[in-house]
């Protein structure tokens with residue numbers, strides 16, 4: 001785990017995406033005045049900072065890895081955005097806010113941790129009536145992917161659904177779909193290029209540490225799989241409105 005965090009320490013983003021895609025997702029929502037936003041699994045908080053620039057609202061940014069929260073706190077301070085952002089160390093499995101607290105829940109690359117359906121259900125009560133949930137989720141974009149990538153994701157994200165399956169499950173969980181888009185390849189490389197640079201550095205430093213090399217090889221494999229099979233899967237940004 002230590003090596004994992006050494007690979008990921010101080011990276012700008014911890015999932016495929018980027019400021020322009022956070023903006024694009026925000027624009028799927030109607031204009032909101034002083035929204036109360038909860039950013040769940042915020043990581044180092046690139047999207048939290050962008051949300052603060054996009055709105056006149058307040059964002060509670062929640063993660064259970066304190067170094068990510070410290071990074072976000074430092075960035076928010078440096079950028080003069082701290083009056084809009086509160087960093088909180090909490091688990092997404094047990095969010096401690098009263099019912100109907102938030103206008104918007106934001107979960108970029110994080111709802112998979114609790115599970116898509118479980119997150120949709122557990123977090124539902126935190127939203128005010130008619131509130132919004134924006135998430136990004138890994139999906140199959142085409143049917144019958146090659147065996148190698150099917151096997152890879154069966155091992156690494158067994159719950160992965162097709163885009164159609166994902167889009168169809170929201171009404172049953174109490175949400176209406178209001179918009180969605182597939183993250184372009186550029187958004188993936190926003191994430192993978194800094195990870196690749198870190199793998200290259202740490203590969204030299206840990207060349208005689210088998211445990212570290214296993215972890216680095218796992219990260220390298222994810223990037224190599226994306227390079228070869230990116231037409232078959234992607235990250236879908238989805239904007240939902242609480243319906244019931």
Ligand SMILES: C[S@@+](CC[C@H](N)C(=O)[O-])C[C@H]1O[C@@H](n2cnc3c(N)ncnc32)[C@H](O)[C@@H]1O
Nearest residue numbers: 013014015041042043063064065091092108109
């Ligand atoms: C793939 S990263 C995405 C981070 C960020 N949203 C982004 O897009 O850069 C997932 C995040 O969820 C956090 N996380 C993992 N388990 C968690 C939990 N039980 N409660 C809260 N956050 C958690 C991780 O520390 C990590 O920051």
